[in-house]
Amino acid sequence: MSDSALVTRGLAKRYRDQWALKSCSVDVPVGCIAALVGPNGAGKTTLLQLAAGLIRPTSGEVNVLGSAPYQDPSWLAQVGFLAQEVPLYRRLTGDQLLGMGAHLNPSWKEAVARDRLESLGIALDKNVSQLSGGERAQIGLAITLGKQPRILLLDEPVASLDPLARRDFLSSLTEAQFETELTVVLSSHLVADIERVCDYLVLLSHSQVQLAGRIDELLAAHRWVVGPRQTTEGGLAQHEIINESHTERQSTLMVRLNGPIHDPRWEVADVGLEELVLAYMGRKRVDEMASNQRRLSIVEDRP
Amino acid sequence: MIEFRLNARSGVPPYIQIVQQVKHALRLGMLEVGDQLPPVKAVVGQLTINANTVLKAYRDLEREGLVESRSGIGTFVLRRPPGPSPDTQNLLQRGLDRWLSEAQAAGLDLESIEALIRRSIYTAMNEGVA
Amino acid sequence: MTWLIWQQQRRQVITVAIALVLAAVFLGITGIFVEDSYHTLVLHCSGQAHGCGSLSNAVLWGGSRLSDVVVAVGFLTPFVLGIFWGAPLVAREFEEGTHRLAWTQSVSRRRWLAVHVAWTIGATIALVSVLTLLISWWYSPINSAQHNRLGSAVFDSQGLVPIGYAVCAVALGVAMGALLRRSVPAMGMTFLIMGVLRYVTSEYLRPHLLPAKTILVALTGGGPAPLRDGWVLSQAIVNAARQPVPLLNGTPAPSAIPEVCRAIQPGRQLGECLDSHGFHYLVAYQPANHFWALQVAETTLFLAIGIVFVVSTFWWVSRRDA
Numbered sequence: 050m051s052d053s054a055l056v057t058r059g060l061a062k063r064y065r066d067q068w069a070l071k072s073c074s075v076d077v078p079v080g081c082i083a084a085l086v087g088p089n090g091a092g093k094t095t096l097l098q099l100a101a102g103l104i105r106p107t108s109g110e111v112n113v114l115g116s117a118p119y120q121d122p123s124w125l126a127q128v129g130f131l132a133q134e135v136p137l138y139r140r141l142t143g144d145q146l147l148g149m150g151a152h153l154n155p156s157w158k159e160a161v162a163r164d165r166l167e168s169l170g171i172a173l174d175k176n177v178s179q180l181s182g183g184e185r186a187q188i189g190l191a192i193t194l195g196k197q198p199r200i201l202l203l204d205e206p207v208a209s210l211d212p213l214a215r216r217d218f219l220s221s222l223t224e225a226q227f228e229t230e231l232t233v234v235l236s237s238h239l240v241a242d243i244e245r246v247c248d249y250l251v252l253l254s255h256s257q258v259q260l261a262g263r264i265d266e267l268l269a270a271h272r273w274v275v276g277p278r279q280t281t282e283g284g285l286a287q288h289e290i291i292n293e294s295h296t297e298r299q300s301t302l303m304v305r306l307n308g309p310i311h312d313p314r315w316e317v318a319d320v321g322l323e324e325l326v327l328a329y330m331g332r333k334r335v336d337e338m339a340s341n342q343r344r345l346s347i348v349e350d351r352p
Numbered sequence: 353m354i355e356f357r358l359n360a361r362s363g364v365p366p367y368i369q370i371v372q373q374v375k376h377a378l379r380l381g382m383l384e385v386g387d388q389l390p391p392v393k394a395v396v397g398q399l400t401i402n403a404n405t406v407l408k409a410y411r412d413l414e415r416e417g418l419v420e421s422r423s424g425i426g427t428f429v430l431r432r433p434p435g436p437s438p439d440t441q442n443l444l445q446r447g448l449d450r451w452l453s454e455a456q457a458a459g460l461d462l463e464s465i466e467a468l469i470r471r472s473i474y475t476a477m478n479e480g481v482a
Numbered sequence: 483m484t485w486l487i488w489q490q491q492r493r494q495v496i497t498v499a500i501a502l503v504l505a506a507v508f509l510g511i512t513g514i515f516v517e518d519s520y521h522t523l524v525l526h527c528s529g530q531a532h533g534c535g536s537l538s539n540a541v542l543w544g545g546s547r548l549s550d551v552v553v554a555v556g557f558l559t560p561f562v563l564g565i566f567w568g569a570p571l572v573a574r575e576f577e578e579g580t581h582r583l584a585w586t587q588s589v590s591r592r593r594w595l596a597v598h599v600a601w602t603i604g605a606t607i608a609l610v611s612v613l614t615l616l617i618s619w620w621y622s623p624i625n626s627a628q629h630n631r632l633g634s635a636v637f638d639s640q641g642l643v644p645i646g647y648a649v650c651a652v653a654l655g656v657a658m659g660a661l662l663r664r665s666v667p668a669m670g671m672t673f674l675i676m677g678v679l680r681y682v683t684s685e686y687l688r689p690h691l692l693p694a695k696t697i698l699v700a701l702t703g704g705g706p707a708p709l710r711d712g713w714v715l716s717q718a719i720v721n722a723a724r725q726p727v728p729l730l731n732g733t734p735a736p737s738a739i740p741e742v743c744r745a746i747q748p749g750r751q752l753g754e755c756l757d758s759h760g761f762h763y764l765v766a767y768q769p770a771n772h773f774w775a776l777q778v779a780e781t782t783l784f785l786a787i788g789i790v791f792v793v794s795t796f797w798w799v800s801r802r803d804a
Binding site (some may be wrong): 082216219220223224226227228241244245246247248265268317318319321 | 358360363365366392393396397398399400401402403404405408474478
């Protein structure tokens with residue numbers, strides 16, 4: 050069993066009277082590229098900032114690479130973080146920011162950051178304030194990579210990049226993962242990217258973890274189940290129903306398997322990642338739902 | 353050396369696509385026994401996919417006895433996938449052609465035929481799971 | 483990190499250095515004239531009947547405006563440094579969000595803050611020391627003329643206290659920036675709190691930083707020399723037994739003075755009457771030679787307050803959410 054790169058247990062964060070994150074428990078193994086998915090305001094940024102040690106939990110605990118985020122320089126050297134707004138010192142040039150990376154990080158490898166930026170054609174002698182959003186994002190990413198961390202925490206890192214730059218950055222991540230057992234936790238809205246690049250998923254919605262686990266295991270555990278319209282469970286009682294819709298004659302459900310489906314009335318199909326994500330994001334709050342012994346409900350007809 | 357291509361919209365998981373493309377290349381002679389499969393790092397960089405995906409595909413191929421991984425060097429082809437003789441393949445092909453004309457005569461268009469074929473394949477693939 | 487601070491502050495450091503050189507030139511040139519004036523006047527008045535009493539206004543070449551400017555520069559410099567060097571130090575990081583960059587490199591927040599604060603306060607001490615030396619030198623002829631260095635404006639801009647004020651103001655600015663996380667409110671609070679601290683200290687604390695001396699002074703005639711050069715804190719009328727005489731509407735209460743003097747109207751004659759009965763003024767004052775001791779005491783006070791601000795800043799920066 051591999052080590053965990055990021056473990057949280059019952060992690061929660063409250064700002065005044067609003068809970069940004071409630072009872073979050075995840076376990077991302079070392080060497081995974083984990084996707085953090087969810088609607089805006091679901092708690093993704095909060096989770097990443099808690100992991101980076103920028104904010105402290107209200108309750109619960111978070112552990113990154115075996116220790117709690119704290120201001121210990123040797124821990125900080127292993128953790129790379131890039132905030133969504135890519136904050137850079139605006140009056141400095143790219144060169145000076147790389148210099149900052151070199152002076153503030155003992156594990157800095159200049160070539161990693163500089164070669165990357167030069168091959169992207171980004172001017173390093175201009176003030177950062179004169180660069181575009183995409184160029185600033187590349188500089189921010191280069192600084193994060195140059196420090197050679199063991200885990201990367203990235204808040205929507207590719208949001209402002211063009212498709213080629215996005216593909217290129219994700220390639221850097223996948224190569225680094227292979228060569229150095231780098232762990233990455235990145236928040237993203239782009240399911241196509243997640244499918245190719247990520248092997249772990251954390252889905253946040255309503256400030257709670259709705260789903261977390263290795264992607265191939267999650268996909269293996271869910272099925273589309275289609276069959277004639279039912280008014281009783283129809284042999285699905287033991288499984289957890291994630292999502293359901295009905296027409297006059299047909300019922301379509303997404304279930305989380307708890308054993309095999311024997312009932313021959315049901316036609317079973319695989320679930321794709323995007324479908325899985327949409328189903329869980331659209332789900333009602335976990336605490337509003339009954340246990341997995343649910344009855345099928347009657348919903349209005351579809352045209 | 354062959355190059356892989358991923359179809360993100362096909363609904364087929366990436367690692368299966370890689371396995372299929374290796375087998376396809378073997379059947380068509382683009383890959384021969386003793387050839388090296390593309391190194392994981394190159395595939396990972398070129399396709400922008402997770403290394404574990406490629407590793408899983410190569411492991412599956414190794415389990416089927418088609419390839420062998422030599423640590424530190426790479427993954428190499430051991431043998432071609434077993435398959436029926438060309439005669440059997442032709443027989444099966446003709447049987448399929450007959451069924452197709454039956455289906456068309458019965459009034460099915462090509463799309464409906466394709467749907468029927470997909471459904472059968474899926475059922476067959478999932479036989480151990482559902 | 484020193485490298486980074488230099489990269490960010492290069493321009494400002496050079497600007498301030500140039501300003502300091504210009505100020506030095508200005509003070510140097512005008513100071514020489516002031517000194518010249520003084521020597522001329524001393525030569526002139528030493529031979530005169532009343533001696534060299536209060537010379538100050540006559541001494542100044544260019545009129546008293548010039549000394550006001552110099553005193554104003556000395557007075558304002560700590561405030562300016564607190565507002566422009568102290569307040570934005572941490573506040574700007576929060577405003578621009580760069581604290582999320584700075585505090586996720588491989589240095590702890592404490593170390594980051596320590597290096598920044600050390601350089602800022604170091605630069606403050608260097609700048610204000612040079613400035614204060616220049617101002618003290620510029621003012622020395624006037625000090626000699628006036629014999630009194632304990633008066634408020636004069637005391638505040640010479641010696642050691644400007645360094646104490648500046649360090650305290652900068653520490654306060656940094657603390658306000660760390661607490662409020664916005665530059666402009668931090669600047670405002672720095673100005674306000676520093677103003678209050680300075681006012682309270684010079685009005686209420688300074689007289690008592692060192693035990694005052696007391697002296698009995700005759701009710702008539704001028705004050706003795708120590709009082710001319712010193713700083714009078716209070717004076718009260720006492721009787722022959724050294725007991726204080728209560729005042730009624732500003733004049734000694736009849737019940738406390740000998741019968742013989744009760745009928746006399748307040749004025750010179752009353753003074754002579756009381757004098758003949760052994761009444762005196764009991765004057766509390768700080769003598770001129772307490773100057774350095776008072777300077778050290780007040781500087782220490784402000785440095786101690788500054789340390790409290792710095793410690794608070796460390797607490798806020800390392801314990802609060804980023």
